[in-house]
Amino acid sequence: MKTRLLFLSIILFIISRGHLKAETISVVNGDDLQAKVDSASAGDILVISAGQYLQTVKIDKKLTLIGPGYFKLQGGTAYINSIWLDVGSDGSMLTGLVVSGNLNIASSNNLVSRNKIDGTLYLGYTTINYATSNNKVVQNYFGSQNSSIPGIKVGSSSIVIQTNYQISNNVVMNSIGFAHSMYSTGLVVNNIFDPDSTNIGNSAGQYISVSGGISSVSFYNNIFKGGFCHSTTTTGSTIFSTSNPLYHPLNFKYNIIDTVYAGYTIPVDNLVTTERIFAGYPTIINGMNNADARILLDPTGPAVGFGRSYPYSGSDPTTDAGVFGGSLPYVLSGIPIGPQVYEMVVPPLAATNSTITVKVKARSNN
Template identity: 25%
Template sequence: METLYNRSNSWESTFSNTFKVCFLSLMVFTFSQTKSFGEIRRVNNQLTTNHSQRIYATLQEAHNFASEGDTLMVEGSTIEYGNLEMTKRLTVIGTGYFLLENPNTSASNTLSIFNVIYVKATAKGSVFIGLVFGTRNGNHTFLIEADDLLIMRSLISNNLQIWNTVKNIKIIQNYFSRTGSSVFFMGTANLGFSDITFDNNILNGNLTAGFSSIQRTFTSIQNNILNGSVDITTTTFRNNIITSQNTNYTINSSNNQNNLFRGNNPLATINGNQIYNENQLFVGPTSASTDGQYVLKSDSPYLTAGYQGAQPGIFGGNTPYVLSGLPAIPSIYELDVATFGSQENGLNIKIKAKTNN
């Protein structure tokens, strides 16, 4: 979609605000076609708080003034955002990640980088999309006490830390960058979880739950790239691509089907599971982005190796992975502004934008 705007009459002083209002109006329209997101509140730590315009300089301030069901649009910044303690149901949307690596992502390549989001039990039902967690220390992550969460299209550099017995958390289309440890960290040994959906993620660490005497069960683990070890109990384990050659997998599932394994594994001989040939699978890192390297080759024999002939890996299934974790709102990926303008003829602005399903 391309749109050409011509602005006149004091364009020098009003262009920036007008452009932002137009874009935010476009986002509001998109939201209204899907579900109610309440009030939209802008968060930008390089601006001054303006309550009348619903602009906030800190995450916590935006949260405190928000009502249940509101949306916090966290804009890209060269300054990291601080901590957020959530006590109410909100939607938090950032800019996505790897914006310089993939084409047509955003005209601005600055990220919404978070430190800690502490999701208290009263924030049940919250949604998180397009966030990036910093990597400076082990505290950059989610601390979770609430049920019924959706965590999607985010770059998570640490464990998801569970500090309560929780249920019904959907973790989809994320990129987990940390290696050498489990995606889950349990605050205490007696905590459990249930009804966890873990689909269409890229995981560089381990997918383990541990402590089999305590209920830590998944409903669905499907269409993931798993680069570490696996030790889980789940209803469905299907269409995953396991790239590690670690043969110590413990997968307790009644639907362990159509997964691709890199190395020799007894699971790869039953229920449509198989060992893949590395040269015939991914396009690879030399010709693609950090997350785009997991696209299957156009001539790969594994394109239909998933359950009932579906595509295995992150780009298959009901929630295919979206490059760079772009939120499902319109994004402007090219902005061309004329060098000169006038009150008579206006200022020519060419915008290229797209929606992200």
């Protein structure tokens, strides 16, 4: 029965994405995941079962990798050492996986959604720098609490352009960094940075600008805990610096910040507050022991209704600040994208070459 459920679920997923000619490849614990990737054709879907895949997996064609999710009580987790979306992997999707190390992206038009990443996601960098465009990093959990290395780093060269990237509805347990050309464009919206504020220091829970510029990058509806803002630029300029406008965001609105260091001025339309924001931090209450359940908003807290919906103007409908607001709310436990079959009735016996009736109930995880 489990085989039938999985097979039918994958067929429904293929149809839902329009990949009618794609092949579905099953990967189980003990398989060589890199070998499965190498033998797959562009457009194929790899369904990865719970297990330990202790490899650096390099992808150079358009593939979809689907794992079982993370922080789950049942069903297990698919652990991969690290993943490289190399040149040629444009249009790939990763969902439901746990990446123990880094995830490097050198291609464009990719979707990285509902994964747990314990290293750093490098957008525009593998072993060298690459210009990328239209990458979406949404609804992920970045688990590293290493205050010296950001959970997300966009770009790795001040002369290489990263175009039209979207970083939204992610939980980042430390910080985000930027090192790209001043002509780069991006949107950072409805994220949470350093929710437990254990990484207080020069780079924890804060915005970091390393080089280049962010004058065409917009920030909306984010929650910054643990202090704001610090810049590690060689010039000493900081975010919102009047002496270096390249480090000033295109837009910075409807964000919530709990601590502002001396010498910083936060623009209007943002909120500086020490009120309780999350239901599970700093004290575990109501049994919220799960790592991502603790980021649920306190229903009476300041983040509820503080954000704005697209296109993020003061007259737009309100939404919550943080990962549960906006059009792509965070999904607890990283339940992967695609339909989930929760009931199927199949006759136990059937005559040879006969037609049988199968009843299926499914819900969407999209």
